[in-house]
Amino acid sequence: MSLTPQRTEPLSHEELYLFDTMGFVKIPNFLSRADAESCRTELLDFPSRLMEGRGDKERFDDLVVRSKNFRDLAESEAMRGFVDPVVNQPYRLIESYALRRESQSVFYLHNGNSEVLTYGEGRSVQRNMSFSHTFHDGKLFCMFIKVLVYLTDVREPDDGPFCYLQGSHKANYPWFADPDSSGRAPALTKENFPSLDHVRAEAGDAIVLNEALLHGTLPKESQGERILMAFSYAPAFVTDWKEIDLRSPSIDKLGHY
């Protein structure tokens, strides 16, 4: 069964304002409840894996490769209407996956405009350029946009709703100034994070997200399944997180192909 987005208009002026100032905008009823349920049923037959080190999340990769329904959705006019006005460059889909969780699961805060990025041996910087974003000529230029499509209701705080630190997509200071190398993180509460807020969703709702926002989910404590799909878009010149491999036969030591 093909999917029919209920919402096909591009982001409005007001939605762009919200996206710019909040780092995301919610699109209620992007899919009908029936289409959300048919997505859920279809993807549960795909292969999945438990996320390494975070065994409470089951991840279904490459949705668009596994099903024409998902590919058509990722390429649809409706999706383009969300991505075009915030990327404003030729762009491509860089990932498409679903996450399934049950009770007692967490998704800790990640990204943030100014969080410390450590990569490789002893290398660390205070800006991850992969989700940098700017504004000029009356247009937004985002490097990493994710459209989250909820396939089950996430109505109450204990259903583990999407959460975020207000304004963190425009932060200049890192919140996690001293990343704890032990991997321990403070509980996701208002006491620990005064600017924490969360967003309720119904099956079929979407969130268009600037990945520079420090975001995650509140702990899921209620019973039942929580499942969503994610489609990520980036300017066409963005590629994988992979350093130049100087051992490759197609490249010499000076980097000439």
Ligand SMILES: O=C(O)CCC(=O)C(=O)O
């Ligand atoms: O599950 C959610 O609501 C958020 C998912 C998310 O942050 C992600 O997939 O990067």
